Amino acid sequence: MTNFIIRRLLLVPVLLFGVTLIIFGMLQLLSPIERTALYVRDFPKNEKAVDGIIKRYGLDRPFHEQYFRWLLGVKDPVTGERVGGMLFGDMGYSRSSSQPVSELISNRFPNTLDLTLWTIAPMILVGIWLGVQSAIHHNGWIDQTARIFSIVGTSFPTFVFGLIVLMFFYAKLEWFPPGRVSLEYSSIVDSPEFQITSLKTIDALLNGRFDIFIDLLRHMVLPILTLSYISWATFLRVTRSSMLETLRMEYVTTARAKGLSENDVIYKHARPNAMIPVVTLAGFSIVGLLGGVTITETVFNYPGIGSAAAKAAVNLDVVTVLGFAIFIGFILIIANLVVDILYAVVDPRVRLS
Amino acid sequence: MTEITPTGDNSLLEATISTRKIGPVERFIGPENYRILTGLLKTPASIIGLALIVIYIIIALLAPVIAPPVKEGADPYMIPRDGFSNDPKPMGTEWKRNVPPIPFWYTPLTGNEKWVHLFGTSEGQYDIFYYVIWGTRTAFKTGLMVVIATFTIGIIYGSISAYYGGWVDNIMMRFVDILMVLPSILAALILAAVLTPRIGKSLIPVMSALIAFGWMGYARIIRGDILSVKERDYILAARVVGVKNSRILFKHIIPNAIFPTLVLASLAIGDVVLSFAALSFLGIGTEIGYADWGQILSFARNWITALDQYWYIVVWPGLTLVFFVMGWNLVGDALRDVLDPRMRGRS
Numbered sequence: 186m187t188n189f190i191i192r193r194l195l196l197v198p199v200l201l202f203g204v205t206l207i208i209f210g211m212l213q214l215l216s217p218i219e220r221t222a223l224y225v226r227d228f229p230k231n232e233k234a235v236d237g238i239i240k241r242y243g244l245d246r247p248f249h250e251q252y253f254r255w256l257l258g259v260k261d262p263v264t265g266e267r268v269g270g271m272l273f274g275d276m277g278y279s280r281s282s283s284q285p286v287s288e289l290i291s292n293r294f295p296n297t298l299d300l301t302l303w304t305i306a307p308m309i310l311v312g313i314w315l316g317v318q319s320a321i322h323h324n325g326w327i328d329q330t331a332r333i334f335s336i337v338g339t340s341f342p343t344f345v346f347g348l349i350v351l352m353f354f355y356a357k358l359e360w361f362p363p364g365r366v367s368l369e370y371s372s373i374v375d376s377p378e379f380q381i382t383s384l385k386t387i388d389a390l391l392n393g394r395f396d397i398f399i400d401l402l403r404h405m406v407l408p409i410l411t412l413s414y415i416s417w418a419t420f421l422r423v424t425r426s427s428m429l430e431t432l433r434m435e436y437v438t439t440a441r442a443k444g445l446s447e448n449d450v451i452y453k454h455a456r457p458n459a460m461i462p463v464v465t466l467a468g469f470s471i472v473g474l475l476g477g478v479t480i481t482e483t484v485f486n487y488p489g490i491g492s493a494a495a496k497a498a499v500n501l502d503v504v505t506v507l508g509f510a511i512f513i514g515f516i517l518i519i520a521n522l523v524v525d526i527l528y529a530v531v532d533p534r535v536r537l538s
Numbered sequence: 539m540t541e542i543t544p545t546g547d548n549s550l551l552e553a554t555i556s557t558r559k560i561g562p563v564e565r566f567i568g569p570e571n572y573r574i575l576t577g578l579l580k581t582p583a584s585i586i587g588l589a590l591i592v593i594y595i596i597i598a599l600l601a602p603v604i605a606p607p608v609k610e611g612a613d614p615y616m617i618p619r620d621g622f623s624n625d626p627k628p629m630g631t632e633w634k635r636n637v638p639p640i641p642f643w644y645t646p647l648t649g650n651e652k653w654v655h656l657f658g659t660s661e662g663q664y665d666i667f668y669y670v671i672w673g674t675r676t677a678f679k680t681g682l683m684v685v686i687a688t689f690t691i692g693i694i695y696g697s698i699s700a701y702y703g704g705w706v707d708n709i710m711m712r713f714v715d716i717l718m719v720l721p722s723i724l725a726a727l728i729l730a731a732v733l734t735p736r737i738g739k740s741l742i743p744v745m746s747a748l749i750a751f752g753w754m755g756y757a758r759i760i761r762g763d764i765l766s767v768k769e770r771d772y773i774l775a776a777r778v779v780g781v782k783n784s785r786i787l788f789k790h791i792i793p794n795a796i797f798p799t800l801v802l803a804s805l806a807i808g809d810v811v812l813s814f815a816a817l818s819f820l821g822i823g824t825e826i827g828y829a830d831w832g833q834i835l836s837f838a839r840n841w842i843t844a845l846d847q848y849w850y851i852v853v854w855p856g857l858t859l860v861f862f863v864m865g866w867n868l869v870g871d872a873l874r875d876v877l878d879p880r881m882r883g884r885s
Contacts (some may be wrong), residue, residue, distance in 0.1 A: 200715060202714030203712070211732050214732050340863040341859075342815060345835065345859060347862060349853075353846075356843060365629065404565060418782050479723055479727070497731075498822055499731075499821035501821060506727070506728050514719050514720050517720070518719055521719075
């Protein structure tokens with residue numbers, strides 16, 4: 186296992202280097218004028234100013250020189266301060282939302298994290314429950330219904346599903362509104378003294394404002410449903426087949442033979458052993474949530490990084506989108522590393538190879 | 539010992555040796571691949587899936603008959619507009635401006651003498667029915683082109699990587715790992731945003747983006763398949779008699795390893811169309827008014843508070859997309875069962 190972990194750790198710098206290189210390569214497709222957004226807030230006023238900025242930040246230099254400047258930043262000749270520098274978290278200016286990209290990310294990311302954290306439990310628990318029920322009632326009507334659900338579910342694009350639930354639960358019934366928080370609470374939620382962890386639902390609890398907490402959750406119900414249902418189909422399929430396989434094992438027969446109740450056989454003997462592939466799936470699904478929020482957030486007008494990235498892309502604000510890409514890329518590389526290592530710890534086949 | 543006399547009764551022979559007739563198709567593609575093809579026609583789910591796909595193919599082919607273009611020579615993919623007012627109009631509203639010619643099936647089927655908006659209009663008075671019909675062509679066009687391109691790139695890349703092995707393989711596969719770090723929708727979104735101002739709003743930026751970040755899966759699959767084929771005796775035999783590397787790769791290994799990947803790729807059309815629609819929905823892609831399912835669904839984002847009233851701007855294009863994807867998924871599901879090694883040998 187040590188070998189596996191070392192090899193896996195060695196892959197991390199390769200991935201980081203590769204991803205930055207690819208994103209930088211896409212940046213180089215832009216003209217130097219567009220790339221000034223990496224270092225200066227406003228669009229330069231005249232040609233002379235443009236030339237000055239291009240010279241100062243070396244935007245006309247060879248590829249590798251620019252790459253290192255982009256990573257490490259450029260020393261401002263007047264003030265001596267570092268300007269830019271992806272590795273220090275300075276990703277340039279988002280001209281479409283008129284603020285630094287890093288600020289935009291730090292405003293938006295907690296919302297995405299909040300949404301993802303609240304999605305984990307319903308996504309995994311309901312998915313596993315469906316799969317176990319399906320396997321216990323193999324070929325019965327529950328199983329058949331679940332299979333049909335899983336095929337229909339995977340065929341429903343998230344945005345179509347999202348629009349349809351909005352149609353019923355918002356436009357018609359007015360139960361669950363889109364957005365983040367109701368208007369009357371928005372100034373409270375955004376005030377600095379309210380923000381403790383910057384995860385809004387947690388903040389609401391810490392401040393003892395249960396009305397705000399409920400309001401925040403109401404806004405998250407539909408996005409959570411939309412993010413989970415697609416994974417339910419996958420969880421259903423994996424849990425079901427793993428469970429069916431386990432139920433055929435000899436130790437299950439033994440457990441039955443010694444007279445255990447069917448509930449004990451299923452929930453104490455079969456289910457824990459059937460969970461190994463499901464645990465892996467759960468890891469990757471949680472990581473996948475972080476990357477897969479773009480469409481869901483856009484449908485529900487939820488102010489997270491996904492909707493911000495989509496909005497910047499539509500406005501062709503490439504510097505901003507690439508900033509988001511770098512950020513999400515880094516998070517995913519680390520998260521995948523953690524999942525892979527946990528997987529190796531859990532699964533003996535990987536541990537021993 | 540009993541003596542066997544020819545009686546014309548072959549039951550003993552048939553019981554021991556299969557005397558099943560082998561048709562020309564099976565002879566051509568080989569028994570294992572033939573099993574995959576026939577497996578697709580066995581379950582009701584996959585037959586429904588195939589039927590759905592056939593229906594969409596017919597709609598795409600007959601688009602000019604089902605929804606004739608307004609003027610001869612005009613670009614049929616640009617959806618006719620009935621005026622410019624903002625609010626969507628309900629189904630059955632009479633068509634006033636830019637009225638297309640009435641096709642032969644229309645009056646007998648609907649009982650109307652004049653064109654009405656069968657599925658209503660979206661904001662800006664684009665006809666939804668035309669979007670659905672001509673969008674089918676766009677879907678097949680983009681789906682096929684992206685799948686062919688990604689498949690070709692994936693096959694070539696994966697074969698080279700697997701055949702040479704060693705450090706070449708290592709480097710090439712690490713590059714695949716790097717490309718797979720970013721979620722494909724996000725990666726495609728970025729590249730499309732970079733390309734759009736340079737190429738202009740059309741199908742090309744989004745298609746290029748989907749191709750650029752879509753081939754890695756095939757490369758991985760074909761690499762695995764080739765690695766297992768590479769160990770077979772007939773490859774060793776070919777090496778022993780001195781066949782050139784490239785000839786072994788293209789004449790012996792790839793033809794024997796490609797079929798499962800090929801079938802998987804053809805079924806990926808559903809996924810590609812889905813990703814394409816998702817990007818259009820986000821607002822990247824074709825110009826407004828181009829026949830494209832994702833684009834018309836993106837209009838609905840402006841009417842979220844009134845979706846109960848304007849349900850037809852979501853439901854018709856939405857269902858069209860859902861059934862399209864479902865057709866490919868149903869067949870794909872059956873295929874997974876057929877390709878599952880544990881199922882092999884059962885009929």
